[in-house]
Amino acid sequence: MTVTAPAPATDAAQPVVHAPRRRKFTADQVGAGTVVWRMIAGLVVLVVFVAPYAIMLVSSLKSKSEILQVPPTFIPTEWHPENYITMWSTPETPLVQNLISTIIIAVFATLLVLAVSLPAAYYTARFRFPGRLVFLFLVIVTQMLQPAVLTSGLFREFQFLGISDTWVAMILINAAFNLSFAVWIMHSFFAGVPKEIDEAAQLDGAGRFAVLFRINLPLVWPGIVTAIVFTFVSCWNEFAASLVILSTAGNQPLSVALTKFVGQYATSWQYVFGVSIVAIVPVVILFMLIEKRLVGGLTAGSVK
Amino acid sequence: MTQQSAVDERTTPAEATPSRPRRGAGRSGKDLMMALPWIAPALVLIFGVVLFPAAVMFYNSTRDISQSGIDRGPAGFANYQTLLDFGPIWGVLGRTFVWVIAVVVCTVLISLALAQLLNKAFPGRQLVRMAVIIPWAASVVMTTLVVYYGLDPFYGIINEALVQLGIIDTPYGWTKNAVSAFTWSIGIAVFVSLPFTTYTLLAGLQTLPADVFEAAKMDGAGRIRTYVSIVLPQLRSALAVAILINIINVFNSLPILKVMTGSIPGYDADTVMTLIFKYIQTEHKIDVASALSVVGFLIVLVIVAIYVRVVKPMKEV
Numbered sequence: 001m002t003v004t005a006p007a008p009a010t011d012a013a014q015p016v017v018h019a020p021r022r023r024k025f026t027a028d029q030v031g032a033g034t035v036v037w038r039m040i041a042g043l044v045v046l047v048v049f050v051a052p053y054a055i056m057l058v059s060s061l062k063s064k065s066e067i068l069q070v071p072p073t074f075i076p077t078e079w080h081p082e083n084y085i086t087m088w089s090t091p092e093t094p095l096v097q098n099l100i101s102t103i104i105i106a107v108f109a110t111l112l113v114l115a116v117s118l119p120a121a122y123y124t125a126r127f128r129f130p131g132r133l134v135f136l137f138l139v140i141v142t143q144m145l146q147p148a149v150l151t152s153g154l155f156r157e158f159q160f161l162g163i164s165d166t167w168v169a170m171i172l173i174n175a176a177f178n179l180s181f182a183v184w185i186m187h188s189f190f191a192g193v194p195k196e197i198d199e200a201a202q203l204d205g206a207g208r209f210a211v212l213f214r215i216n217l218p219l220v221w222p223g224i225v226t227a228i229v230f231t232f233v234s235c236w237n238e239f240a241a242s243l244v245i246l247s248t249a250g251n252q253p254l255s256v257a258l259t260k261f262v263g264q265y266a267t268s269w270q271y272v273f274g275v276s277i278v279a280i281v282p283v284v285i286l287f288m289l290i291e292k293r294l295v296g297g298l299t300a301g302s303v304k
Numbered sequence: 305m306t307q308q309s310a311v312d313e314r315t316t317p318a319e320a321t322p323s324r325p326r327r328g329a330g331r332s333g334k335d336l337m338m339a340l341p342w343i344a345p346a347l348v349l350i351f352g353v354v355l356f357p358a359a360v361m362f363y364n365s366t367r368d369i370s371q372s373g374i375d376r377g378p379a380g381f382a383n384y385q386t387l388l389d390f391g392p393i394w395g396v397l398g399r400t401f402v403w404v405i406a407v408v409v410c411t412v413l414i415s416l417a418l419a420q421l422l423n424k425a426f427p428g429r430q431l432v433r434m435a436v437i438i439p440w441a442a443s444v445v446m447t448t449l450v451v452y453y454g455l456d457p458f459y460g461i462i463n464e465a466l467v468q469l470g471i472i473d474t475p476y477g478w479t480k481n482a483v484s485a486f487t488w489s490i491g492i493a494v495f496v497s498l499p500f501t502t503y504t505l506l507a508g509l510q511t512l513p514a515d516v517f518e519a520a521k522m523d524g525a526g527r528i529r530t531y532v533s534i535v536l537p538q539l540r541s542a543l544a545v546a547i548l549i550n551i552i553n554v555f556n557s558l559p560i561l562k563v564m565t566g567s568i569p570g571y572d573a574d575t576v577m578t579l580i581f582k583y584i585q586t587e588h589k590i591d592v593a594s595a596l597s598v599v600g601f602l603i604v605l606v607i608v609a610i611y612v613r614v615v616k617p618m619k620e621v
Binding site: 145155 | 332333335336338339341342343345346347349350352353354356357358359360361364373418421424425426427428429431432433434435436437438439440441442443444445446447449450451452453454458459460461464465495503507552553555556557558559562563566567577580581584585590593594597600601604608
């Protein structure tokens, strides 16, 4: 019920992100004491959620001997920012290739999801046809499934097709399992665009593609951005299927490659954390950019 | 929402395509043909990469497959029998239920409190909201690795902090012992599930009309009373979504246990999911792995069915 399809925007040029910020604090005129308590609670939450990543950041700047030192130090005695350069040539795993793998798989899987789910979402939101409900039901079913539980089947299928241990396989898997969320969220946004707009455009002689790309897209842009970010982050962090499908070290994404550091005699933790910071910061920023829409748009996509 | 759109569509095709009157017996077939180009790519992906491998998995669970991957013929239910004969299997199944229930219950309870806080006005709220997002965006593997490192008995920073705070006397090898490693894994799983759950509940909270609270206050309802009898019922559908998605995610979760307990010998910290991967990766028994995957698949199906039946999450949506 919390569909925040873009308010039937008459001014399509204005991104909805900057729409007047609703400060919907629940009805309370509270005393200063209550506010202070809330701030204290907020601070505790902030510290708890930031702590693991703060440890990551600080530890990534320690020397190897210091990070393995007993007892450990909280703040480095000497700072080693050059870790961020030397880490790429660590012997455990080809990190540069792993980063490239992560980027290629996530980018192409996201593009594929977009190319496949956009038309489907538009058409199912706009037109009724026999089998429409069956199609939407299939989409829900895939939302209930994850690569982890199907890995053995996926592994055999791609082995048979001869594309096991390739990026193509992982792009297809990531795209297939992220399709449902993208379809649902875009579907709900398209359904929020009044059909009169389509009709008016068609009367003016616009073809169906023109109606989709020139008329609808600008209006549902926020939904598309949300779908893109979610898909991208999910592909970026995928672990279970990559672990089994990608056996060559150079093909593996960072999520799989980093687990190789565990159980080493003397783990280069500073590199593990340096790479983690590099991999985490961009996606956290992406997520923060759509924070406003997480609250409203999310349930629209995940409810059904 | 779906209802809304369904109503729209009922009138749409006729009006939207006035130039193409379609009637008679061929109409529905024609409509489907018109729709195909738009939905076919999605169908291909769903059938090819989700449903087909699921079928392959069911089929393989009844085959005898060699370690090098050669199909040596039908095996009936031999692979399932192998699972039944495998001593630790009942422990693994029991632990899977503990894992799912503990993580989902803790996640939901903490998220209810977090959502309540983040819905209230206070300076710095935006900053706290941003912080809560981080574990959502960050890779679960990376979040788990930092905890794993912190729990090292020698150079681990969490152990050191626990000693300095006086909670333990000497650093402890949390990750060397199945029970403690599993318990910490539950904690990590809760931590990474909090953002999604909190934001879903926050979305539910924001749909509550403010005047309801004023009315409750006028009627003399206390805070707890207001929460239990007004807020919680309104959160019903958001809660239902959050719980359902969490059950599925937590059951399917692999990376946390893989990192935290993967180097512990034996099967005392395994769930169905980690055991599947042990069969695939270390024992190369893809047939038994498929049988266990089918079991896992059916467990998820049953949980979802019971849940939908009991809670009726779609009722008010």
